[in-house]
Amino acid sequence: MSEASAANDEVLPPTLAEALIADNFDQKGGVLTVGGIEVSDLAKRFGTPLFVYDSMLLRRNLRRLRDAVGGRVDIHYSVKANPNPAVISIFVAEGAGLEIASAAEYLRAIKAGGTPERIVFAGPGKAAEELDFVIERGIGEIHLETDIELEMVAAIGERLGQCVPVGLRVNPSSAAQGGAMRMGGKPAPFGFDEERLVEIIAEVRKRPTLAFKGIHLFAGTQILDADVLETQWRHAIELARRIQTEQGVLVETIDLGGGLGVPYFKGEQNLDLERLSQLAPPLFAEAASTLPSTRIILEPGRYLAASAGLYLTRVRAAKHSRDQIYAVIDGGMHHHLAASGNLGQVIKKDYPIVLAGRLDAPAEVTASVVGPLCTPLDTLGRKVRLPMPETGDLVAVLQSGAYGLSASPVGFLSHPMPAEVLIDEGEARLIRERGSFEQPITPLP
Numbered sequence: 001m002s003e004a005s006a007a008n009d010e011v012l013p014p015t016l017a018e019a020l021i022a023d024n025f026d027q028k029g030g031v032l033t034v035g036g037i038e039v040s041d042l043a044k045r046f047g048t049p050l051f052v053y054d055s056m057l058l059r060r061n062l063r064r065l066r067d068a069v070g071g072r073v074d075i076h077y078s079v080k081a082n083p084n085p086a087v088i089s090i091f092v093a094e095g096a097g098l099e100i101a102s103a104a105e106y107l108r109a110i111k112a113g114g115t116p117e118r119i120v121f122a123g124p125g126k127a128a129e130e131l132d133f134v135i136e137r138g139i140g141e142i143h144l145e146t147d148i149e150l151e152m153v154a155a156i157g158e159r160l161g162q163c164v165p166v167g168l169r170v171n172p173s174s175a176a177q178g179g180a181m182r183m184g185g186k187p188a189p190f191g192f193d194e195e196r197l198v199e200i201i202a203e204v205r206k207r208p209t210l211a212f213k214g215i216h217l218f219a220g221t222q223i224l225d226a227d228v229l230e231t232q233w234r235h236a237i238e239l240a241r242r243i244q245t246e247q248g249v250l251v252e253t254i255d256l257g258g259g260l261g262v263p264y265f266k267g268e269q270n271l272d273l274e275r276l277s278q279l280a281p282p283l284f285a286e287a288a289s290t291l292p293s294t295r296i297i298l299e300p301g302r303y304l305a306a307s308a309g310l311y312l313t314r315v316r317a318a319k320h321s322r323d324q325i326y327a328v329i330d331g332g333m334h335h336h337l338a339a340s341g342n343l344g345q346v347i348k349k350d351y352p353i354v355l356a357g358r359l360d361a362p363a364e365v366t367a368s369v370v371g372p373l374c375t376p377l378d379t380l381g382r383k384v385r386l387p388m389p390e391t392g393d394l395v396a397v398l399q400s401g402a403y404g405l406s407a408s409p410v411g412f413l414s415h416p417m418p419a420e421v422l423i424d425e426g427e428a429r430l431i432r433e434r435g436s437f438e439q440p441i442t443p444l445p
C-alpha cells in the first residue's frame with residue numbers, strides 16, 4: 001500500500017508494484033489474486049516456489065499489441081521468453097506465429113499446436129543436426145546469421161531435395177539509431193553486418209536450394225520508448241526497399257524482431273501503446289505502398305508474457321543481521337536469475353516484489369529478499385519496502401512471465417525445480433510438475 005505521511009496526509013503516487021497489481025491482477029482482503037484466484041489458495045494447492053501465469057493476460061497483451069501496430073503486422077511469439085507449451089498454445093490459438101532459437105523449441109512449438117510454416121528459426125550458432133531436423137519437418141523461414149550456416153542450409157536443401165526458405169539476419173548500421181539509444185553500427189555475433197548484405201543476398205541467390213524470403217533486424221531489447229522502436233523499424237523497411245529497388249530482389253518478409261519492453265524498476269513506465277498506435281500503422285501503410293507484397297513480422301517475447309506471470313515464494317525465515325532485515329524465501333536466482341540482477345544487468349535493481357498475502361498492511365520496513373542458495377548473488381530484492389516479513393508470508397515477484405525459469409541456472413545447488421501453473425477460465429492448471437530431492441530437474445512438459 002502507498003505510505004501516506006501522517007504529518008501532512010500527503011498521498012504518494014502508487015509504486016510500480018501497486019500499478020502493476022491494478023493493471024494485471026486484483027486482491028481480496030489483502031490477498032493478491034491471479035485470474036480471480038487467491039495466491040494463498042494456489043500456494044496451498046501447488047506449493048511454493050511456483051510460477052503462475054494468467055492466460056487472459058497473455059491474450060490481452062497480444063491483442064493490445066495487435067491493435068496498436070495495426071492489422072498488417074504478423075505477430076510471432078518468441079518462444080524463448082516462456083517455452084512452456086501451455087503458454088505457447090495460448091498464442092497459437094490466437095493466430096500468432098512463433099519464433100524459435102533451437103530444435104527443442106521447434107518441438108515444443110509443434111507440441112503446442114504450431115504449424116511449421118508459421119515458425120521462424122533464428123540464432124547465431126545453429127547446429128547442423130538442428131537445421132536438418134527442422135528443414136526435414138518443415139519451417140517457415142530459417143534466418144541465416146553466418147556464411148557457414150548459409151552453406152550448411154544450402155547443402156541440407158540439396159540432400160533433401162528441397163528449396164529452403166531463408167531470411168538474412170542483419171546487424172544494422174549506425175543509421176538505425178533511435179533517440180538516446182544506440183541501436184546499430186556495433187560489432188555483434190548476430191546476423192550479417194549490413195555493409196555485407198548485397199554480397200550475401202547474391203550468394204543466397206546463387207544457390208538453387210535456397211529461396212531468399214527477406215530480412216530480419218533486431219538490435220535491442222527492453223525498449224520502452226515507442227519512438228525508438230519506430231526509428232528502428234523504419235530503418236529496416238528502408239533497407240528492404242533499397243534491396244528491392246537496387247538489387248531487383250523481391251523482399252517477401254521483413255522481420256522487425258522483438259525488444260518491446262515492460263517496466264521492471266522504479267521510475268519505468270509501460271511502453272506507450274497510444275504513441276505506438278500513432279506511429280506504427282502509418283509507417284506500415286507507407287511500407288505497403290512501396291512494398292505491396294511484403295509481410296511484416298514482429299517477434300516479441302517479453303512484452304507478451306512478462307506481465308502475465310508472477311513468481312510466488314514463501315518466507316522461510318525472517319531475520320536481522322546488524323541493522324538489516326532479511327526475508328529468506330524458498331525460491332531464488334536458480335529459478336529467476338533475471339530478478340536477482342545477474343542476467344546481464346549492469347546495475348542491479350529490484351523487480352517489483354510484494355508480500356502477496358498482506359497487501360493491505362503498511363510497508364513499514366526495508367528488507368532484503370534473499371533465496372536459499374549459499375551465495376550473496378541469490379538476492380531477489382535489495383531494498384524492498386514491505387510490511388515486517390514473517391515466516392510463512394507469501395512473497396510474489398511481479399513481471400515474471402518472461403525470462404523467468406527459462407533463463408535461470410536451475411541446476412545450481414540442485415534445489416528442486418518449481419511448479420508452473422496456468423490460470424485459464426477461472427481454473428488453475430498444473431503445467432509443470434514440481435521437482436523433488438530425488439529428481440530436482442523435472443523434464444520440460
Ligand SMILES: Cc1ncc(COP(=O)(O)O)c(C=O)c1O
Nearest residue numbers: 078122221258259260300301302
Ligand atoms: C531473434 C530474437 N527474436 C526475438 C527475441 C525476443 O525478444 P524480446 O523478448 O525482447 O521481445 C529475441 C530475444 O533475445 C531474439 O533473440
